[in-house]
Amino acid sequence: MARRQTREHIIAEADRLFYESGFETTSFADIAAAVAITRGNFYYHFKTKDEILSAVIKKRMADRLKMLEAWEADRTPSERIRAFIEILITNQTKIRAFGCPIGTLATELTKLNHAARGEAVALFDVFRDWLGRQFFDLGFKARSDDLAMHVLMRSQGVASLATAYNDLKFIQREVEDLCRWLDAEVQSLNEK
Amino acid sequence: MARRQTREHIIAEADRLFYESGFETTSFADIAAAVAITRGNFYYHFKTKDEILSAVIKKRMADRLKMLEAWEADRTPSERIRAFIEILITNQTKIRAFGCPIGTLATELTKLNHAARGEAVALFDVFRDWLGRQFFDLGFKARSDDLAMHVLMRSQGVASLATAYNDLKFIQREVEDLCRWLDAEVQSLNEK
DNA sequence: TCAGGGTTAGGCTAATTGTCCTAATTAGGT
Protein backbone atom coordinates (compact mmCIF):
# COMPACT_ATOMS: atom_id res chain seq x y z
CA MET A 1 0.00 0.00 0.00
CA ALA A 2 1.22 3.43 -0.86
CA ARG A 3 2.95 5.64 1.65
CA ARG A 4 0.91 6.98 4.55
CA GLN A 5 -2.28 5.75 2.92
CA THR A 6 -2.91 3.28 5.74
CA ARG A 7 -2.52 6.09 8.22
CA GLU A 8 -5.20 8.16 6.50
CA HIS A 9 -7.38 5.07 6.33
CA ILE A 10 -6.99 4.49 10.08
CA ILE A 11 -7.90 8.10 10.84
CA ALA A 12 -10.97 7.92 8.61
CA GLU A 13 -12.26 4.72 10.18
CA ALA A 14 -11.46 5.92 13.70
CA ASP A 15 -13.31 9.13 12.91
CA ARG A 16 -16.37 7.16 11.90
CA LEU A 17 -16.22 4.71 14.81
CA PHE A 18 -15.60 7.41 17.43
CA TYR A 19 -18.66 9.16 16.07
CA GLU A 20 -20.91 6.14 15.81
CA SER A 21 -19.87 4.28 18.96
CA GLY A 22 -17.96 6.78 21.06
CA PHE A 23 -14.25 7.16 21.76
CA GLU A 24 -14.00 5.06 24.92
CA THR A 25 -16.08 2.21 23.55
CA THR A 26 -14.12 1.93 20.31
CA SER A 27 -11.12 -0.37 20.79
CA PHE A 28 -7.93 -0.81 18.85
CA ALA A 29 -9.36 -4.11 17.67
CA ASP A 30 -12.48 -2.38 16.31
CA ILE A 31 -10.47 0.10 14.28
CA ALA A 32 -8.03 -2.55 13.08
CA ALA A 33 -10.92 -4.70 11.90
CA ALA A 34 -12.52 -1.76 10.07
CA VAL A 35 -9.24 -0.93 8.32
CA ALA A 36 -8.49 -4.63 7.75
CA ILE A 37 -5.04 -4.57 9.29
CA THR A 38 -3.67 -6.42 12.28
CA ARG A 39 -3.40 -4.80 15.69
CA GLY A 40 0.36 -5.16 15.55
CA ASN A 41 0.65 -3.03 12.45
CA PHE A 42 -1.37 -0.42 14.24
CA TYR A 43 1.44 0.40 16.59
CA TYR A 44 3.64 1.50 13.71
CA HIS A 45 1.24 4.31 12.83
CA PHE A 46 -0.01 5.35 16.28
CA LYS A 47 1.67 4.64 19.59
CA THR A 48 -1.39 5.29 21.75
CA LYS A 49 -5.13 5.63 21.44
CA ASP A 50 -4.81 9.28 22.41
CA GLU A 51 -2.61 9.86 19.36
CA ILE A 52 -5.42 8.58 17.15
CA LEU A 53 -7.88 10.81 18.93
CA SER A 54 -5.71 13.85 18.32
CA ALA A 55 -5.38 12.93 14.65
CA VAL A 56 -9.15 12.47 14.37
CA ILE A 57 -9.84 15.84 15.97
CA LYS A 58 -7.31 17.44 13.65
CA LYS A 59 -9.02 15.87 10.65
CA ARG A 60 -12.45 16.99 11.84
CA MET A 61 -11.15 20.51 12.25
CA ALA A 62 -9.59 20.54 8.78
CA ASP A 63 -12.82 19.19 7.25
CA ARG A 64 -14.94 21.86 8.92
CA LEU A 65 -12.58 24.69 8.05
CA LYS A 66 -12.63 23.56 4.45
CA MET A 67 -16.44 23.50 4.41
CA LEU A 68 -16.68 26.97 5.93
CA GLU A 69 -14.13 28.40 3.53
CA ALA A 70 -16.06 27.01 0.58
CA TRP A 71 -19.12 28.92 1.76
CA GLU A 72 -17.25 32.20 1.81
CA ALA A 73 -16.87 32.21 -1.95
CA ASP A 74 -20.19 33.43 -3.25
CA ARG A 75 -22.61 33.99 -0.35
CA THR A 76 -23.72 36.86 1.82
CA PRO A 77 -23.16 36.58 5.58
CA SER A 78 -26.87 35.75 6.14
CA GLU A 79 -26.74 33.05 3.52
CA ARG A 80 -23.67 31.62 5.20
CA ILE A 81 -25.35 31.47 8.59
CA ARG A 82 -28.35 29.88 6.94
CA ALA A 83 -26.07 27.32 5.32
CA PHE A 84 -24.69 26.49 8.75
CA ILE A 85 -28.18 26.05 10.19
CA GLU A 86 -29.13 23.77 7.34
CA ILE A 87 -26.35 21.33 8.18
CA LEU A 88 -29.02 19.92 10.47
CA ILE A 89 -31.06 19.02 7.39
CA THR A 90 -28.14 17.95 5.23
CA ASN A 91 -26.77 15.58 7.86
CA GLN A 92 -30.11 14.66 9.40
CA THR A 93 -29.72 10.91 8.92
CA LYS A 94 -26.44 10.72 10.80
CA ILE A 95 -27.51 13.28 13.39
CA ARG A 96 -30.64 11.31 14.18
CA ALA A 97 -28.56 8.16 14.57
CA PHE A 98 -25.50 9.49 16.41
CA GLY A 99 -25.99 13.15 17.32
CA CYS A 100 -23.60 15.99 16.60
CA PRO A 101 -20.03 14.72 16.06
CA ILE A 102 -18.57 17.72 17.84
CA GLY A 103 -20.97 18.05 20.74
CA THR A 104 -21.05 14.37 21.62
CA LEU A 105 -17.26 14.12 21.51
CA ALA A 106 -16.79 17.19 23.70
CA THR A 107 -19.29 15.82 26.21
CA GLU A 108 -17.65 12.41 26.29
CA LEU A 109 -14.14 13.78 26.73
CA THR A 110 -15.39 16.03 29.53
CA LYS A 111 -16.81 13.04 31.39
CA LEU A 112 -13.60 11.10 30.83
CA ASN A 113 -11.59 14.04 32.11
CA HIS A 114 -9.52 13.50 28.99
CA ALA A 115 -6.50 15.62 28.14
CA ALA A 116 -7.83 16.21 24.62
CA ARG A 117 -10.99 17.88 25.93
CA GLY A 118 -9.57 21.28 25.03
CA GLU A 119 -8.89 20.19 21.45
CA ALA A 120 -12.50 19.04 21.14
CA VAL A 121 -13.78 22.38 22.42
CA ALA A 122 -11.52 24.08 19.88
CA LEU A 123 -13.74 22.42 17.29
CA PHE A 124 -16.64 24.39 18.70
CA ASP A 125 -14.51 27.51 18.47
CA VAL A 126 -14.14 27.00 14.72
CA PHE A 127 -17.89 27.43 14.33
CA ARG A 128 -18.24 29.99 17.08
CA ASP A 129 -15.59 32.28 15.59
CA TRP A 130 -16.84 31.80 12.05
CA LEU A 131 -20.47 32.51 13.01
CA GLY A 132 -19.30 35.47 15.06
CA ARG A 133 -17.53 36.91 12.01
CA GLN A 134 -20.68 36.54 9.90
CA PHE A 135 -22.77 38.35 12.49
CA PHE A 136 -20.11 41.01 12.80
CA ASP A 137 -20.13 41.55 9.04
CA LEU A 138 -23.89 41.96 9.27
CA GLY A 139 -23.29 44.81 11.68
CA PHE A 140 -24.11 43.25 15.05
CA LYS A 141 -20.81 44.45 16.52
CA ALA A 142 -20.49 43.54 20.20
CA ARG A 143 -23.50 41.23 20.08
CA SER A 144 -21.90 39.03 17.41
CA ASP A 145 -20.41 36.44 19.73
CA ASP A 146 -23.61 36.12 21.76
CA LEU A 147 -25.58 35.51 18.58
CA ALA A 148 -23.02 32.99 17.39
CA MET A 149 -23.37 31.13 20.68
CA HIS A 150 -27.14 31.26 20.35
CA VAL A 151 -27.08 29.62 16.92
CA LEU A 152 -24.58 27.04 18.13
CA MET A 153 -26.72 26.38 21.20
CA ARG A 154 -29.85 25.75 19.18
CA SER A 155 -27.99 23.47 16.79
CA GLN A 156 -26.79 21.43 19.72
CA GLY A 157 -30.26 21.28 21.23
CA VAL A 158 -31.85 20.18 17.98
CA ALA A 159 -29.21 17.52 17.44
CA SER A 160 -29.67 16.20 20.98
CA LEU A 161 -33.44 15.80 20.76
CA ALA A 162 -33.31 14.63 17.16
CA THR A 163 -31.12 11.77 18.35
CA ALA A 164 -33.40 10.92 21.26
CA TYR A 165 -36.61 10.97 19.23
CA ASN A 166 -35.25 10.20 15.76
CA ASP A 167 -37.71 12.81 14.52
CA LEU A 168 -37.20 14.41 11.10
CA LYS A 169 -40.20 16.74 11.29
CA PHE A 170 -38.92 18.16 14.55
CA ILE A 171 -35.62 19.03 12.88
CA GLN A 172 -37.38 20.69 9.94
CA ARG A 173 -39.64 22.69 12.22
CA GLU A 174 -36.79 23.94 14.40
CA VAL A 175 -34.59 24.77 11.42
CA GLU A 176 -37.39 26.91 9.99
CA ASP A 177 -37.90 28.53 13.38
CA LEU A 178 -34.20 29.33 13.68
CA CYS A 179 -34.11 30.82 10.18
CA ARG A 180 -37.12 32.99 11.05
CA TRP A 181 -35.30 34.11 14.18
CA LEU A 182 -32.28 35.03 12.06
CA ASP A 183 -34.38 37.06 9.62
CA ALA A 184 -36.10 38.88 12.48
CA GLU A 185 -32.76 39.76 14.11
CA VAL A 186 -31.33 41.07 10.86
CA GLN A 187 -34.47 43.06 10.09
CA SER A 188 -34.69 44.63 13.53
CA LEU A 189 -31.03 45.62 13.24
CA ASN A 190 -31.57 47.31 9.88
CA GLU A 191 -34.64 49.18 11.10
CA LYS A 192 -32.55 51.08 13.59
CA MET B 1 -26.44 -2.73 57.46
CA ALA B 2 -30.21 -2.59 57.49
CA ARG B 3 -32.25 -4.32 54.87
CA ARG B 4 -32.06 -3.10 51.29
CA GLN B 5 -30.12 -0.07 52.43
CA THR B 6 -27.00 -1.21 50.58
CA ARG B 7 -29.05 -1.57 47.42
CA GLU B 8 -30.21 2.04 47.64
CA HIS B 9 -26.66 3.09 48.36
CA ILE B 10 -25.41 1.28 45.26
CA ILE B 11 -28.06 2.92 43.09
CA ALA B 12 -27.23 6.37 44.45
CA GLU B 13 -23.49 5.98 43.83
CA ALA B 14 -24.06 4.42 40.41
CA ASP B 15 -26.36 7.32 39.56
CA ARG B 16 -23.65 9.78 40.47
CA LEU B 17 -20.85 7.90 38.69
CA PHE B 18 -22.87 7.25 35.53
CA TYR B 19 -23.54 10.98 35.42
CA GLU B 20 -20.03 12.14 36.17
CA SER B 21 -18.05 9.56 34.21
CA GLY B 22 -20.54 7.89 31.88
CA PHE B 23 -22.17 4.47 31.99
CA GLU B 24 -19.67 2.50 29.92
CA THR B 25 -16.64 3.99 31.65
CA THR B 26 -17.92 3.30 35.15
CA SER B 27 -16.93 -0.22 36.21
CA PHE B 28 -18.25 -2.53 38.90
CA ALA B 29 -15.04 -1.84 40.78
CA ASP B 30 -15.67 1.91 40.67
CA ILE B 31 -19.15 1.58 42.12
CA ALA B 32 -18.04 -0.98 44.71
CA ALA B 33 -15.26 1.35 45.84
CA ALA B 34 -17.68 4.27 46.12
CA VAL B 35 -20.11 2.20 48.18
CA ALA B 36 -17.26 0.62 50.17
CA ILE B 37 -18.31 -2.97 49.55
CA THR B 38 -16.51 -5.78 47.74
CA ARG B 39 -17.28 -6.67 44.15
CA GLY B 40 -18.49 -10.07 45.32
CA ASN B 41 -21.22 -8.63 47.46
CA PHE B 42 -22.32 -6.64 44.46
CA TYR B 43 -23.62 -9.69 42.71
CA TYR B 44 -26.11 -10.32 45.49
CA HIS B 45 -27.89 -7.04 44.73
CA PHE B 46 -27.50 -6.81 40.96
CA LYS B 47 -26.77 -9.68 38.61
CA THR B 48 -25.64 -7.52 35.69
CA LYS B 49 -24.52 -3.99 34.95
CA ASP B 50 -27.65 -3.47 32.90
CA GLU B 51 -29.75 -4.19 35.98
CA ILE B 52 -28.00 -1.32 37.77
CA LEU B 53 -28.57 0.92 34.78
CA SER B 54 -32.29 0.15 34.82
CA ALA B 55 -32.47 0.84 38.54
CA VAL B 56 -30.62 4.14 38.06
CA ILE B 57 -32.97 5.23 35.26
CA LYS B 58 -35.96 4.28 37.42
CA LYS B 59 -34.58 6.35 40.27
CA ARG B 60 -33.93 9.32 38.00
CA MET B 61 -37.48 9.11 36.71
CA ALA B 62 -38.94 8.95 40.22
CA ASP B 63 -36.80 11.91 41.30
CA ARG B 64 -37.94 14.03 38.36
CA LEU B 65 -41.59 13.13 38.73
CA LYS B 66 -41.43 14.06 42.38
CA MET B 67 -39.88 17.43 41.55
CA LEU B 68 -42.50 18.19 38.90
CA GLU B 69 -45.35 17.19 41.18
CA ALA B 70 -44.04 19.51 43.89
CA TRP B 71 -44.23 22.40 41.42
CA GLU B 72 -47.88 21.72 40.67
CA ALA B 73 -48.92 22.70 44.20
CA ASP B 74 -48.99 26.48 44.14
CA ARG B 75 -47.87 27.78 40.77
CA THR B 76 -49.43 28.89 37.52
CA PRO B 77 -48.52 26.99 34.35
CA SER B 78 -46.18 29.82 33.24
CA GLU B 79 -44.46 29.81 36.59
CA ARG B 80 -44.00 26.06 36.29
CA ILE B 81 -42.41 26.32 32.87
CA ARG B 82 -40.19 29.06 34.20
CA ALA B 83 -39.22 26.83 37.11
CA PHE B 84 -38.21 24.16 34.61
CA ILE B 85 -36.11 26.61 32.63
CA GLU B 86 -34.38 27.76 35.79
CA ILE B 87 -33.13 24.25 36.52
CA LEU B 88 -30.28 25.40 34.29
CA ILE B 89 -29.39 28.00 36.92
CA THR B 90 -30.11 25.83 39.95
CA ASN B 91 -27.94 22.99 38.71
CA GLN B 92 -25.43 25.13 36.84
CA THR B 93 -22.38 23.82 38.68
CA LYS B 94 -23.06 20.19 37.80
CA ILE B 95 -24.31 21.03 34.32
CA ARG B 96 -21.12 22.94 33.55
CA ALA B 97 -19.08 19.99 34.78
CA PHE B 98 -21.04 17.04 33.38
CA GLY B 99 -23.87 18.27 31.16
CA CYS B 100 -27.51 17.26 31.39
CA PRO B 101 -27.93 13.89 33.17
CA ILE B 102 -30.76 12.89 30.86
CA GLY B 103 -29.41 14.13 27.55
CA THR B 104 -25.92 12.76 28.00
CA LEU B 105 -27.23 9.36 29.09
CA ALA B 106 -29.61 9.12 26.14
CA THR B 107 -26.81 10.04 23.75
CA GLU B 108 -24.40 7.53 25.24
CA LEU B 109 -26.91 4.67 25.20
CA THR B 110 -27.76 5.50 21.59
CA LYS B 111 -24.10 5.20 20.60
CA LEU B 112 -23.78 1.96 22.54
CA ASN B 113 -26.89 0.62 20.82
CA HIS B 114 -27.95 -0.30 24.34
CA ALA B 115 -31.24 -2.02 25.09
CA ALA B 116 -32.07 0.56 27.76
CA ARG B 117 -32.00 3.41 25.26
CA GLY B 118 -35.79 3.50 25.23
CA GLU B 119 -35.92 3.81 29.01
CA ALA B 120 -33.55 6.77 28.84
CA VAL B 121 -35.68 8.48 26.21
CA ALA B 122 -38.71 7.88 28.46
CA LEU B 123 -36.96 10.23 30.88
CA PHE B 124 -37.21 12.92 28.22
CA ASP B 125 -40.89 12.08 27.85
CA VAL B 126 -41.47 12.88 31.51
CA PHE B 127 -40.45 16.48 30.85
CA ARG B 128 -41.92 16.63 27.37
CA ASP B 129 -45.37 15.49 28.53
CA TRP B 130 -45.29 17.67 31.62
CA LEU B 131 -44.23 20.77 29.67
CA GLY B 132 -46.84 19.94 27.04
CA ARG B 133 -49.54 19.87 29.73
CA GLN B 134 -48.47 23.28 31.02
CA PHE B 135 -48.62 24.79 27.55
CA PHE B 136 -51.97 23.15 26.97
CA ASP B 137 -53.31 24.62 30.19
CA LEU B 138 -52.13 28.01 28.97
CA GLY B 139 -54.34 27.51 25.92
CA PHE B 140 -51.83 26.57 23.23
CA LYS B 141 -53.86 23.52 22.25
CA ALA B 142 -52.33 21.67 19.27
CA ARG B 143 -49.10 23.67 19.48
CA SER B 144 -48.41 22.51 23.04
CA ASP B 145 -46.16 19.59 22.19
CA ASP B 146 -44.13 21.64 19.70
CA LEU B 147 -43.56 24.30 22.33
CA ALA B 148 -42.62 21.67 24.91
CA MET B 149 -40.05 20.27 22.48
CA HIS B 150 -38.74 23.76 21.84
CA VAL B 151 -38.13 24.40 25.54
CA LEU B 152 -36.55 20.98 25.93
CA MET B 153 -34.38 21.60 22.86
CA ARG B 154 -33.06 24.89 24.19
CA SER B 155 -32.34 23.38 27.59
CA GLN B 156 -30.31 20.67 25.91
CA GLY B 157 -28.47 23.18 23.78
CA VAL B 158 -27.62 25.39 26.73
CA ALA B 159 -26.43 22.41 28.77
CA SER B 160 -24.26 21.19 25.91
CA LEU B 161 -22.45 24.48 25.35
CA ALA B 162 -22.31 25.27 29.06
CA THR B 163 -20.36 22.04 29.49
CA ALA B 164 -18.03 22.79 26.61
CA TYR B 165 -17.27 26.36 27.67
CA ASN B 166 -17.94 26.13 31.42
CA ASP B 167 -19.56 29.53 31.05
CA LEU B 168 -21.98 30.74 33.71
CA LYS B 169 -22.82 34.07 32.04
CA PHE B 170 -23.81 32.23 28.87
CA ILE B 171 -26.30 30.16 30.88
CA GLN B 172 -27.76 33.23 32.55
CA ARG B 173 -28.09 35.06 29.25
CA GLU B 174 -29.82 32.16 27.51
CA VAL B 175 -32.13 31.50 30.45
CA GLU B 176 -33.25 35.12 30.33
CA ASP B 177 -33.69 34.90 26.57
CA LEU B 178 -35.79 31.76 26.90
CA CYS B 179 -37.98 33.36 29.58
CA ARG B 180 -38.50 36.38 27.32
CA TRP B 181 -39.48 34.03 24.52
CA LEU B 182 -41.99 32.35 26.83
CA ASP B 183 -43.53 35.69 27.85
CA ALA B 184 -43.80 36.76 24.21
CA GLU B 185 -45.51 33.52 23.22
CA VAL B 186 -48.01 33.78 26.06
CA GLN B 187 -48.69 37.43 25.32
CA SER B 188 -49.20 36.91 21.60
CA LEU B 189 -51.61 34.07 22.39
CA ASN B 190 -53.66 36.22 24.73
CA GLU B 191 -53.83 39.10 22.23
CA LYS B 192 -55.75 36.97 19.78
C1' DT C 1 19.90 -7.04 -9.11
C1' DC C 2 20.07 -5.91 -4.67
C1' DA C 3 20.22 -3.26 -0.59
C1' DG C 4 17.54 -0.53 2.68
C1' DG C 5 13.87 1.64 4.74
C1' DG C 6 9.07 1.90 5.03
C1' DT C 7 5.44 -1.19 6.26
C1' DT C 8 3.09 -5.26 8.07
C1' DA C 9 1.91 -9.65 10.76
C1' DG C 10 1.68 -12.13 14.78
C1' DG C 11 2.08 -12.76 19.31
C1' DC C 12 3.24 -11.37 24.14
C1' DT C 13 2.23 -8.85 28.47
C1' DA C 14 -0.03 -7.05 32.62
C1' DA C 15 -4.16 -5.05 33.90
C1' DT C 16 -9.02 -4.66 33.88
C1' DT C 17 -13.53 -6.03 32.57
C1' DG C 18 -18.35 -8.30 33.78
C1' DT C 19 -19.88 -12.36 35.69
C1' DC C 20 -20.25 -16.05 38.92
C1' DC C 21 -19.65 -19.28 43.01
C1' DT C 22 -19.11 -20.53 47.82
C1' DA C 23 -18.07 -19.99 52.53
C1' DA C 24 -18.42 -16.93 56.29
C1' DT C 25 -20.85 -13.47 58.79
C1' DT C 26 -24.60 -10.88 60.53
C1' DA C 27 -29.19 -9.50 61.91
C1' DG C 28 -34.13 -10.31 63.19
C1' DG C 29 -37.83 -12.97 65.04
C1' DT C 30 -39.03 -16.34 68.45
Add this chain to the structure above:
DNA sequence: ACCTAATTAGGACAATTAGCCTAACCCTGA
Protein backbone atom coordinates in the same frame (compact mmCIF):
# COMPACT_ATOMS: atom_id res chain seq x y z
C1' DA D 1 -29.96 -17.78 73.41
C1' DC D 2 -30.85 -19.81 69.02
C1' DC D 3 -32.22 -20.68 64.40
C1' DT D 4 -32.91 -19.09 59.87
C1' DA D 5 -32.62 -16.10 56.20
C1' DA D 6 -30.51 -12.08 54.57
C1' DT D 7 -26.25 -10.21 53.59
C1' DT D 8 -21.30 -9.98 52.84
C1' DA D 9 -16.33 -11.21 51.69
C1' DG D 10 -13.04 -13.12 48.89
C1' DG D 11 -11.65 -15.17 45.17
C1' DA D 12 -11.94 -17.44 40.49
C1' DC D 13 -13.35 -17.19 35.64
C1' DA D 14 -12.72 -16.24 30.60
C1' DA D 15 -12.63 -12.39 27.73
C1' DT D 16 -10.96 -8.06 26.39
C1' DT D 17 -8.17 -4.08 26.88
C1' DA D 18 -4.00 -0.81 25.53
C1' DG D 19 0.53 -1.19 24.78
C1' DC D 20 4.82 -3.24 23.09
C1' DC D 21 8.37 -6.08 20.55
C1' DT D 22 10.47 -8.61 16.80
C1' DA D 23 10.75 -10.96 12.57
C1' DA D 24 9.33 -10.79 8.10
C1' DC D 25 7.69 -8.56 4.17
C1' DC D 26 7.69 -5.51 -0.10
C1' DC D 27 8.34 -1.54 -2.73
C1' DT D 28 11.65 1.74 -4.56
C1' DG D 29 15.78 3.76 -6.05
C1' DA D 30 20.48 3.03 -7.21
